Amino acid sequence: xxxxxxxxxxxxxxxxxxxxxxxxxxxxxxxxxxxxxxxxxxxxxxxxxxxxxxxxxxxxxxxxxxxxxxxxxxxxxxxxxxxxxxxxxxxxxxxxxxxxxxxxxxxxxxxxxxxxxxxxxxxxxxxxxxxxxxxxxxxxxxxxx
Numbered sequence: 001x002x003x004x005x006x007x008x009x010x011x012x013x014x015x016x017x018x019x020x021x022x023x024x025x026x027x028x029x030x031x032x033x034x035x036x037x038x039x040x041x042x043x044x045x046x047x048x049x050x051x052x053x054x055x056x057x058x059x060x061x062x063x064x065x066x067x068x069x070x071x072x073x074x075x076x077x078x079x080x081x082x083x084x085x086x087x088x089x090x091x092x093x094x095x096x097x098x099x100x101x102x103x104x105x106x107x108x109x110x111x112x113x114x115x116x117x118x119x120x121x122x123x124x125x126x127x128x129x130x131x132x133x134x135x136x137x138x139x140x141x142x143x144x145x
Contacts, residue, residue, distance in 0.1 A: 031061035035070060042074055050074055065094035072103060081107050098124040100131045105140065114143045 024066070038053030051074060059068035072087035088104035093099065101124035108117035121137045124130075 009017060010074065027060070028057070029056075029060075031064055031067070035064070035067045036062060038067070038070060038072040040098050042070070042077075045107040046076060047074060061100070065091040065097060065100065069092065069097070069103075072100070072107075076103070076107060087140055096123070096127070098130065098133065100129070101127070102136055106136050109136065109140050109143065114140055 032087065034053045034057035038050040038057065041047075041050035041053060053065040054071045054074065057064065058071075068087050068091035070092060072084045075081070075087060076084040083109050088100055088107065091100045092104070101120045101135065103115040105119075105121035105124065108114075108120065117140045118137075121133060121140055122134045125137060
């Protein structure tokens with residue numbers, strides 16, 4: 001009888017203890033918010049964290065051009081020009097933005113790929129007249145003489 005009471009009491013105690021559960025929350029940030037956070041990290045010189053946030057933004061919304069553009073800018077700052085070109089081209093697949101076109105043209109200019117650069121800067125200038133684009137165009141034209 002004592003054994004039965006002991007078993008019932010033990011079973012009651014064990015059943016009343018809750019087993020800890022792992023709770024997983026969905027990422028509360030939007031793609032744009034991840035991108036914006038990446039910009040903040042980048043401005044603070046925290047390039048690895050910026051890169052992670054830009055990639056999270058892309059994972060959340062593959063149709064946004066801005067995180068691709070920002071990754072291109074980040075890789076350019078890090079001296080990874082070929083990688084910058086790759087991400088500028090990905091940004092252009094999403095949107096033919098003149099800033100992206102200009103930055104791509106400038107990196108191509110620095111890589112000595114002047115004919116390609118000229119094509120992109122001319123497209124940027126056809127969308128928007130901007131002194132920065134004109135400067136890029138002038139540099140490219142000088143190399144093509």
